[in-house]
Amino acid sequence: MRTTISHEELDSLVEPTRLHKRLYTDPDIFELEMERIWGQAWIFIGHESQVPKVGDYFATNITHKAPVIMVRDKEGKVHVLHNRCAHKGAKLVENRQGNVRGAFRCPYHGWSYKHDGTLIKIPNEAGYEGTGFDINDTCNNMQPVAQMGSYRGFVFATLSADAPDLKTWLGGAIDCLDNLCDRSPEGEVEVAGGVLRYEHECNWKFILENLNDTMHPMVVHQSVVQAAKDYIDSLPASATRERSEAEIILPFGSSYENFEESGITGFPYGHHYDGGKTSIHAKYTVMPAYHEAMVKAYGEERTRDIYSFNTHNTLYYPSLTIKTAVQNIRVVRPIAVDRFVVETWSFRLKGAPEEMLQRTLLYSRLINSSAGMVGPDDLEVYRRTQEGLESTASDWVEFHRQYGKDEQQADRVVGGGTGDLDMRTQYKAWKAYMSGEVFA
Amino acid sequence: MSDIDIRAIEDFLYREAALLDRPDLDSWMQLFTEDGTYWMPAAEDQTDPLNHISHMYDDRVMMEIRRRNFVHPRASSKDSGVRASHLIGNIRLAGKTDRGDLKVTSNFHVVLWYRDEQRVYAGTYEHHLVATGDGWAIRHKRVNLINPEAPQRTLIIYL
Numbered sequence: 230m231r232t233t234i235s236h237e238e239l240d241s242l243v244e245p246t247r248l249h250k251r252l253y254t255d256p257d258i259f260e261l262e263m264e265r266i267w268g269q270a271w272i273f274i275g276h277e278s279q280v281p282k283v284g285d286y287f288a289t290n291i292t293h294k295a296p297v298i299m300v301r302d303k304e305g306k307v308h309v310l311h312n313r314c315a316h317k318g319a320k321l322v323e324n325r326q327g328n329v330r331g332a333f334r335c336p337y338h339g340w341s342y343k344h345d346g347t348l349i350k351i352p353n354e355a356g357y358e359g360t361g362f363d364i365n366d367t368c369n370n371m372q373p374v375a376q377m378g379s380y381r382g383f384v385f386a387t388l389s390a391d392a393p394d395l396k397t398w399l400g401g402a403i404d405c406l407d408n409l410c411d412r413s414p415e416g417e418v419e420v421a422g423g424v425l426r427y428e429h430e431c432n433w434k435f436i437l438e439n440l441n442d443t444m445h446p447m448v449v450h451q452s453v454v455q456a457a458k459d460y461i462d463s464l465p466a467s468a469t470r471e472r473s474e475a476e477i478i479l480p481f482g483s484s485y486e487n488f489e490e491s492g493i494t495g496f497p498y499g500h501h502y503d504g505g506k507t508s509i510h511a512k513y514t515v516m517p518a519y520h521e522a523m524v525k526a527y528g529e530e531r532t533r534d535i536y537s538f539n540t541h542n543t544l545y546y547p548s549l550t551i552k553t554a555v556q557n558i559r560v561v562r563p564i565a566v567d568r569f570v571v572e573t574w575s576f577r578l579k580g581a582p583e584e585m586l587q588r589t590l591l592y593s594r595l596i597n598s599s600a601g602m603v604g605p606d607d608l609e610v611y612r613r614t615q616e617g618l619e620s621t622a623s624d625w626v627e628f629h630r631q632y633g634k635d636e637q638q639a640d641r642v643v644g645g646g647t648g649d650l651d652m653r654t655q656y657k658a659w660k661a662y663m664s665g666e667v668f669a
Numbered sequence: 670m671s672d673i674d675i676r677a678i679e680d681f682l683y684r685e686a687a688l689l690d691r692p693d694l695d696s697w698m699q700l701f702t703e704d705g706t707y708w709m710p711a712a713e714d715q716t717d718p719l720n721h722i723s724h725m726y727d728d729r730v731m732m733e734i735r736r737r738n739f740v741h742p743r744a745s746s747k748d749s750g751v752r753a754s755h756l757i758g759n760i761r762l763a764g765k766t767d768r769g770d771l772k773v774t775s776n777f778h779v780v781l782w783y784r785d786e787q788r789v790y791a792g793t794y795e796h797h798l799v800a801t802g803d804g805w806a807i808r809h810k811r812v813n814l815i816n817p818e819a820p821q822r823t824l825i826i827y828l
């Protein structure tokens with residue numbers, strides 16, 4: 230889609246410390262974001278463990294509309310293909326996941342394709358004879374995306390042929406994907422326990438901005454922290470067995486000082502995380518059986534190193550946010566200027582006791598579920614913002630916190646945990662992507 | 670099973686539904702046994718609440734935390750309030766559970782009014798009931814949405 234928003238106009242919407250409300254409310258801006266951010270960046274598609282067997286597929290959208298399929302072929306290689314028949318365009322698969330036995334078969338006129346997308350057969354092919362149609366022309370295959378890449382099983386794809394390779398694009402933020410996987414005694418994770426899908430009636434950028442907005446938890450989540458703390462404290466000593474719920478919920482009430490101390494680190498292309506030395510997940514119980522497996526695999530010192538890199542949220546702008554210490558991820562799927570879906574996937578640390586997965590699932594359920602104790606209050610404030618921004622009182626939102634105090638290091642920018650470094654990082658990327666010349 | 674008065678069971682389920690309609694979580698929780706649980710799976714025919722994700726899986730401690738949060742003045746997702754209308758039908762006795770509780774299945778349609786909008790939830794309930802001196806208590810309530818895998822919107826109350 231082509232719009233008429235000029236570079237100057239786009240540029241004027243993002244100031245160093247203010248954002249124009251059109252970023253959240255203007256459908257033309259949204260369409261342009263889909264084309265220039267989601268249509269260029271490496272977008273998280275899924276994890277290889279979601280397609281363990283030959284012919285297994287997982288279908289999703291790479292932009293608000295463009296349907297793609299992650300599929301495993303006979304050689305065990307994972308592909309990301311456009312979910313579109315080369316003939317007249319029908320989607321090849323409709324379900325979110327399944328298995329394609331032998332070949333993709335189009336439900337419309339029956340063209341069939343190998344798992345890697347190569348056209349195999351057209352019914353009643355004789356009709357094409359002498360028409361100039363070439364069945365061997367690769368344009369008659371299911372088309373691969375411009376580039377796909379996998380890092381430790383995390384599969385990304387981009388619609389841009391100009392994007393740098395995945396590892397370069399991930400940059401220093403790759404440490405967090407490594408840390409998530411290293412928390413497995415076998416150094417490998419796999420998706421387990423299903424998915425939660427949570428519809429958000431607001432602009433997709435609100436959740437990204439909220440991840441490392443550490444000025445909000447003690448306000449937005451005050452009620453559940455108080456409810457949990459007061460009640461658990463009131464339980465008789467006989468009932469005070471450690472409840473994992475307390476460990477998970479109470480740190481959302483951490484002080485400004487604690488969050489400031491955890492720090493924020495930003496990278497090129499909009500990636501950032503908060504925490505590192507410490508985070509709100511740093512005090513989780515280390516289960517003895519897990520610790521034993523870790524020490525056996527890595528030795529004491531390396532094990533301590535792995536635990537001690539403790540981040541809260543890492544954003545791989547714009548589609549993926551991970552929690553290394555919790556072992557779950559959230560995937561953002563925009564739909565319209567005021568609508569998106571968040572998927573929460575949980576991971577099993579291979580070689581770790583099942584209690585670890587159970588804690589991950591408990592976290593996902595308590596915090597990220599649409600019927601959870603934390604997520605609904607986050608969504609409520611996003612919705613209030615979406616609605617409030619329609620006010621004519623002002624065209625701007627501000628993000629001045631700790632402006633001018635960020636420290637530029639070799640490959641990253643570091644700053645205080647309660648500053649707006651995360652905002653500066655992602656909106657620098659927003660501007661670069663929207664200019665159309667991010668990979669120039 | 671002939672000694673079970675199905676009318677009394679129906680009355681009990683209607684009374685439970687009426688408490689959720691208001692909603693009066695304080696009284697509703699009292700219908701559960703001390704070890705009672707409430708489960709809303711996130712997948713069809715889900716067999717396990719711990720090794721698979723669920724929308725909700727609460728014991729009495731979590732129910733009380735949820736209740737306190739529900740009425741907390743600073744829980745902004747609860748500012749707009751919620752009202753519900755539960756319709757329960759097709760109530761059937763479905764035998765006994767392994768621990769000898771009475772298993773009762775039913776269909777529900779719930780219309781929720783929340784944030785100035787009406788939403789519809791539908792599915793089946795499975796209640797595990799324990800006889801008490803003067804009636805029944807809920808050991809387990811399972812809520813099977815017809816669309817547990819679909820993107821869900823915020824749900825701030827038990828169904």
Ligand code: FES
Pocket residue numbers: 314315316317318319335336337338339340
């Ligand atoms: S559209 Fe697929 S075979 Fe015709």
Ligand SMILES: [Fe+2]
Pocket residue numbers: 439445446449450603607
């Ligand atoms: Fe939050």
